[in-house]
Amino acid sequence: xxxxxxxxxxxxxxxxTAAAVIGGxxxxxxxxxxxxxxxxxxxxxxxxxxxxxxxxxxxxxxxxTPRGVQVSDLxxxxxxxxxxxxxxxxxxxxxxxxxxxxxxxxxxxxxxPLLMLEEDTVGVHDLFYPACxxxxxxxxxxxxxxxxxxxxxxxxxxxxxxxxxxxxxxQNSPAIDMDGNLEVRRSLAKPGxxxxxxxxxxLLVIATSCSVDRGSINGGECKxxxxxxxx
Ligand SMILES: [Zn+2]
Numbered sequence: 517x518x519x520x521x522x523x524x525x526x527x528x529x530x531x532x533t534a535a536a537v538i539g540g541x542x543x544x545x546x547x548x549x550x551x552x553x554x555x556x557x558x559x560x561x562x563x564x565x566x567x568x569x570x571x572x573x574x575x576x577x578x579x580x581t582p583r584g585v586q587v588s589d590l591x592x593x594x595x596x597x598x599x600x601x602x603x604x605x606x607x608x609x610x611x612x613x614x615x616x617x618x619x620x621x622x623x624x625x626x627x628x629p630l631l632m633l634e635e636d637t638v639g640v641h642d643l644f645y646p647a648c649x650x651x652x653x654x655x656x657x658x659x660x661x662x663x664x665x666x667x668x669x670x671x672x673x674x675x676x677x678x679x680x681x682x683x684x685x686x687q688n689s690p691a692i693d694m695d696g697n698l699e700v701r702r703s704l705a706k707p708g709x710x711x712x713x714x715x716x717x718x719l720l721v722i723a724t725s726c727s728v729d730r731g732s733i734n735g736g737e738c739k740x741x742x743x744x745x746x747x
Contacts, residue, residue, distance in 0.1 A: 563738035587684055595720055640688050
């Protein structure tokens with residue numbers, strides 16, 4: 517079960533200007549009452565590809581796995597400061613948790629909150645693993661999250677000031693014992709599961725439908741991811 521270890525609340529660790537949106541929430545996020553959000557755009561990411569969206573501060577992005585069991589690597593860059601971008605290790609260590617928690621932000625490499633996690637119907641994601649790449653596949657023609665990220669960056673004419681790593685949404689790769697061994701398991705995301713994130717700055721957000729078509733992580737079949745932007 518994804519939330520059987522619903523986290524002990526770590527109190528009072530919300531960085532910067534980020535405010536807790538859901539006070540005291542732990543584990544899975546039952547969608548709270550709908551705010552008056554307006555759907556601005558919908559983007560479908562075909563299997564084994566990536567897409568980018570421009571978010572303005574205080575807009576939301578919803579990352580949905582319509583068929584479930586599909587990882588989406590999420591990257592975000594500050595539009596006016598290309599050398600500032602999401603850093604999963606900073607998120608993990610500032611939250612002092614392996615999994616992101618509702619009401620706490622995803623952080624930048626400069627330790628500033630960029631995206632607030634407001635809703636999450638899965639509860640298990642990955643902050644350890646790098647994006648899949650051609651070195652992993654040992655095949656320069658195999659699609660990869662790293663390649664898809666680079667393609668979107670080029671298409672959007674955006675040059676990051678460093679090497680961005682992903683927040684791996686819906687990825688299930690827990691530490692399995694007290695020795696710290698990791699195991700990549702089948703994603704726990706069910707059809708229609710999603711995360712909802714609020715932009716705390718003007719951002720370029722790039723997400724992928726992870727290209728891993730072997731093993732159990734994506735159920736052996738790559739599937740689409742849908743992005744919805746709200747204001
Ligand atoms: Zn991938």
